[in-house]
Amino acid sequence: MSLFDHTVSELHTLLQKKEVSISDLVDESYRRIGEVEEKVQAFLTLNEEQARVKAKELDDKLAKGEETNPLFGLPIGIKDNIVTKGLRTTCASKILYNFDPIYDATVMERLNAAGAITIGKLNMDEFAMGSSTENSGFQLTRNPWDLERVPGGSSGGSAAAVAAGEVPFALGSDTGGSIRQPAAFCGVVGLKPTYGRVSRFGLVAFASSLDQIGPITRTVEDNAYLLQVISGVDPMDSTSANIPVPNYVEALTGDIKGLKIAVPKEYFGEGVDEGVRQSVLAALNVLEKLGVTWEKVSLPHSKYALATYYLLASSEASANLARFDGVRYGYRTDNAKNLIDMYKLTRSEGFGNEVKRRIMLGTFALSSGYYDAYYKKAQKVRTLIKRDFENVFEQYDVIIGPTTPTPAFQIGEKTSDPLTMYMNDILTIPVNLAGVPAISVPCGFVDGLPVGLQIIGKHFDESTVYRVAHAFEQATDYHKQKPVL
Amino acid sequence: MSRISLEQVKHVADLARLAITEEEAEMFTKQLDAIITFAEQLNELDTENVPPTSHVLDMRNVMREDIPEPGLPREEVLKNAPDQQDGQFRVPAILE
Numbered sequence: 001m002s003l004f005d006h007t008v009s010e011l012h013t014l015l016q017k018k019e020v021s022i023s024d025l026v027d028e029s030y031r032r033i034g035e036v037e038e039k040v041q042a043f044l045t046l047n048e049e050q051a052r053v054k055a056k057e058l059d060d061k062l063a064k065g066e067e068t069n070p071l072f073g074l075p076i077g078i079k080d081n082i083v084t085k086g087l088r089t090t091c092a093s094k095i096l097y098n099f100d101p102i103y104d105a106t107v108m109e110r111l112n113a114a115g116a117i118t119i120g121k122l123n124m125d126e127f128a129m130g131s132s133t134e135n136s137g138f139q140l141t142r143n144p145w146d147l148e149r150v151p152g153g154s155s156g157g158s159a160a161a162v163a164a165g166e167v168p169f170a171l172g173s174d175t176g177g178s179i180r181q182p183a184a185f186c187g188v189v190g191l192k193p194t195y196g197r198v199s200r201f202g203l204v205a206f207a208s209s210l211d212q213i214g215p216i217t218r219t220v221e222d223n224a225y226l227l228q229v230i231s232g233v234d235p236m237d238s239t240s241a242n243i244p245v246p247n248y249v250e251a252l253t254g255d256i257k258g259l260k261i262a263v264p265k266e267y268f269g270e271g272v273d274e275g276v277r278q279s280v281l282a283a284l285n286v287l288e289k290l291g292v293t294w295e296k297v298s299l300p301h302s303k304y305a306l307a308t309y310y311l312l313a314s315s316e317a318s319a320n321l322a323r324f325d326g327v328r329y330g331y332r333t334d335n336a337k338n339l340i341d342m343y344k345l346t347r348s349e350g351f352g353n354e355v356k357r358r359i360m361l362g363t364f365a366l367s368s369g370y371y372d373a374y375y376k377k378a379q380k381v382r383t384l385i386k387r388d389f390e391n392v393f394e395q396y397d398v399i400i401g402p403t404t405p406t407p408a409f410q411i412g413e414k415t416s417d418p419l420t421m422y423m424n425d426i427l428t429i430p431v432n433l434a435g436v437p438a439i440s441v442p443c444g445f446v447d448g449l450p451v452g453l454q455i456i457g458k459h460f461d462e463s464t465v466y467r468v469a470h471a472f473e474q475a476t477d478y479h480k481q482k483p484v485l
Numbered sequence: 486m487s488r489i490s491l492e493q494v495k496h497v498a499d500l501a502r503l504a505i506t507e508e509e510a511e512m513f514t515k516q517l518d519a520i521i522t523f524a525e526q527l528n529e530l531d532t533e534n535v536p537p538t539s540h541v542l543d544m545r546n547v548m549r550e551d552i553p554e555p556g557l558p559r560e561e562v563l564k565n566a567p568d569q570q571d572g573q574f575r576v577p578a579i580l581e
Contacts, residue, residue, distance in 0.1 A: 102561045196542050209540055238547040239540070307524040318501060325502070327574050329565035339579045344504040356503055361517055363501040364489065377527050379537030384530065386538055418516055419523060435541030459542070 003028045004168045005482075008222040011168065012070045015062060022062060022073035022117070026055040029075040029119045032166050036485045041141045042151075042161035044080050045088045046120040051075070054117050061115075070225045072115035077161045077170035080121040081128055082213065083202040084108055087118065091204050092136040093126045095350030096330045105202020106237065107171060107213050107230045114229045119167050122157030126352045127321065128178055128206045130154050131424040134415055135354045142411070143185060144483040145449055149408040152182030158216045159186035164485055169217040169226055173203055175210045176309050177403075177428025180440035183216055184403035184452020187442045187481065189223050189469070190216045192428075194460045195435035196241035198227075199234035205320040207313035208239075210432045219479055220441060220470040224248035227462065243460055251463035252470040257291030259397045259468065266302035267401030267427055267454075275446030280402045283443040283453045286475050287400075287468070297396070299388040304381050305430040306422060310358075311365050311378035312433075317355075318362030324350065357418060382433050389434040393458045398468055402427055403440040403452030427454060437462045441469045442478035450478070488521040489514060 003025060006014065014020045030048055037043060058073050067073075078084060081091045083101035085108070090096045104112065111118075125135035133141045133156025141156045143149040144164040151160040155172030159182035162170050172179040174192035183190025191214045198213045205211060215226035228249065233242040263284065268277055284294055326332035326346030333349050336342035351359070365374035392399060404427060414421040431438045436459055443453035453472065457465035473479050489497075494514045498505045505513065559572055568575040 099565055102557060102564060196544070235549065239542070239544065241542060241544070301530075304527055304530065307527050310520060311524055311527075322502075326567060327576055328562075330567070332567035336577055338581065339577050340502070341504075342577050343502040347502055348504040351503075356505070357513060357516060357520075359501045359503065360494065360497045360513060361520060364493070364497045364517070364521070367497065367500065374521075374524065376537055377532060378524075379539060380532035380535040381527050381530055382538040383535050384532070386541060419519055433541075 002032065002165050004165050007219050008070055008074065008168065008225045011074060012072070015073055022059045023052070023055040025073060025075055026051050026117060026119070029167055032164070036164050036166065039142060039147055039485060040144055040160050040164045040166070041139050042122055042157040042164065042166060043077070043120040044090060044092065044123050044138055044157070047087050047118050051117050051119055058115055058117070067115060069114040069229070071111065071229055074116055075119045075167050076111060076116045077119050077122050077158060077167040078108070079124055079155050079158050079170070079172045081124060081173055081204040082107060082171060083204065084118060084121065087121065089121065090138070091127045092124045092138055093350065093352070093355070094137045094331055095324045095347070099330050103202065106199035106234045108202065110230050122161055122170060124157055125154035126355050127204070127317070128154040128173055128175055129317070129354050129358055131177070131181060131421055132414065133157060134411065135352055137352055140411065143408045144485055145187060146408065148410060149449070150185070150411055152185035152408060154178040155216065156182045159183050159188055159190065162186070162188045162216050162218060163483060165482065169215060169222055171213055172216045173211060173213050174432065175207050175313060176432050177425045179214045179216060180403050180428050180438060180452065180454060181424065183440040184450065185408040187450030187478070187483070188216055188218060189220055189439065189441050189479070190214065191223050191227060191439045191462070192431065192437060193227060193231065193462060194437045196239055197437070197460065197462065198230050199237040199240045201234055201236035207316040208320065209316060210313060220466055220473050221249060221252055223439070224252060224466050241460070246463050248463060248466055251467050253467060254471055254474060256287070256468055256471045259292045260395065261287065261292050261294035262297040262392045262396035262399045263294050264299045264302065264399060264401055265296050266299050271405045271423065272402060273406040273446065276402045276404070276406060276451050279444030279446065279451040280453060283472060284400065287472055290471050290475060294400070297392050299392065299430065301381065301384045301388050302430055305385055305433055306426050308378045308381045308385065308433060309429045310361065310422060311374050312382065314358040314362035315365045315375050316362070318359045318366065321355070321359055354418070385430055386434045389436055397464055399456040401454050403454040407446050407449035407451055431456055435459065437465055439465050439469050441473055443476070444478060487518050488525070489517050
């Protein structure tokens with residue numbers, strides 16, 4: 001039994017009753033890291049000294065009895081593309097191997113104000129480009145359920161650390177499925193919020209019109225607690241939405257009677273593993289018993305989402321990653337005699353192949369003569385994909401399907417062909433293009449590997465997504481199963 | 486027919502300020518060609534009267550009061566610089 005088998009609200013109660021201290025929780029995190037990290041390799045940087053100092057400070061505050069935030073004193077892991085003041089932030093890229101941020105991301109300011117304690121920074125695909133965390137410039141993270149398999153990506157470190165019990169929860173980021181896919185592969189809960197729900201200030205930009213930060217947790221309720229703290233408008237991010245943040249935990253009523261669920265036929269097409277299909281159909285049965293009705297629908301432009309995504313995300317990335325030039329921060333080559341050479345060699349030596357490939361694809365799609373044919377065309381198809389969702393949401397409350405076509409694949413299985421790797425994201429990418437929220441919750445196992453159920457909601461309706469996910473979770477025990485490490 | 490030639494890949498790499506070897510240029514040509522060929526399935530769709538989406542939420546021109554605020558301290562900003570001198574970023578020769 002680990003302390004982290006408790007939910008956030010149980011840990012909060014234990015702290016309030018003085019049955020455990022905040023230092024105990026931080027100790028438990030580093031104890032578990034010491035025990036399993038050699039196998040899992042989820043962390044790029046640990047914040048041990050600072051975390052222990054902060055735990056003592058917060059324990060003193062707790063003794064005075066004024067602190068009521070549910071996250072107060074709880075250890076958290078942070079994906080390494082979220083800037084943390086004074087704590088190395090690399091995006092798992094050699095080009096930022098020594099980057100020491102001089103400010104906190106808005107989500108970090110909010111977490112710090114709530115009293116959460118940063119345990120360390122978590123591995124990822126370089127600049128969040130990838131679906132297996134194999135594109136990390138530093139290390140290979142392994143799936144706690146099977147060490148020969150990938151944890152998914154790009155937030156693979158975040159999902160693996162939560163699944164392995166190294167931290168009770170973590171933050172990830174999701175541009176095309178990077179929270180939900182690793183959550184599904186590692187048997188944990190991951191939410192991509194509505195675009196604009198959470199400030200992106202301090203999230204190192206990959207594709208600015210798609211990126212969102214979101215929580216990766218053991219349970220749906222924990223997820224809601226974490227989203228509560230990080231959500232809301234931010235003057236530092238003009239794309240953050242000025243829309244009130246509801247009480248997400250209050251939405252978890254357990255009552256989903258009468259809700260109407262849409263099940264897109266396109267999400268059960270070719271390439272979707274039979275075991276995954278059966279798990280999702282079984283999940284729909286569970287939900288039906290809880291009083292929902294579901295019908296098959298069509299999201300007719302789903303098959304075009306992948307191509308649309310790679311053109312748009314790569315185009316935005318090619319612009320966003322222009323800032324890594326060896327001038328202001330990060331790696332600089334020793335081998336250049338003039339400025340242009342310095343840019344080129346710094347970038348070539350600093351970026352990995354997937355990042356280079358996407359920068360070149362984006363540069364091509366935006367270049368003179370190709371802009372209309374590729375970039376603008378993709379923007380127009382994005383409109384069609386968004387309309388697919390709007391049409392379905394006129395009649396249904398949520399959309400449900402698998403999170404991924406298959407369970408976690410073998411390390412090295414898909415690294416040789418970029419397109420094969422991209423196919424992993426066919427069920428998660430449309431959600432980012434439409435900007436709607438979606439969660440992955442555990443819904444079964446295939447050959448001992450977790451399967452994720454994806455629940456997609458209307459813009460800014462995380463509450464209904466959570467309510468359905470929570471009702472399903474409470475009716476099943478998949479979330480209680482843990483990998484043996 | 487290939488969608489992108491070796492010469493185009495080298496040109497794009499140059500535009501993106503990436504130095505690539507001949508071998509890498511060949512590898513990227515093959516891979517980018519496959520991705521671009523895949524992306525051309527979008528041409529199956531008639532999008533003539535479809536407006537482009539650049540942003541999913543209906544937000545435009547988010548304004549705020551123009552109130553000057555202090556920026557980050559110079560020494561902090563220079564802290565991560567690979568090279569600096571006299572409070573400025575230092576780079577190799579721009580003019581030969």
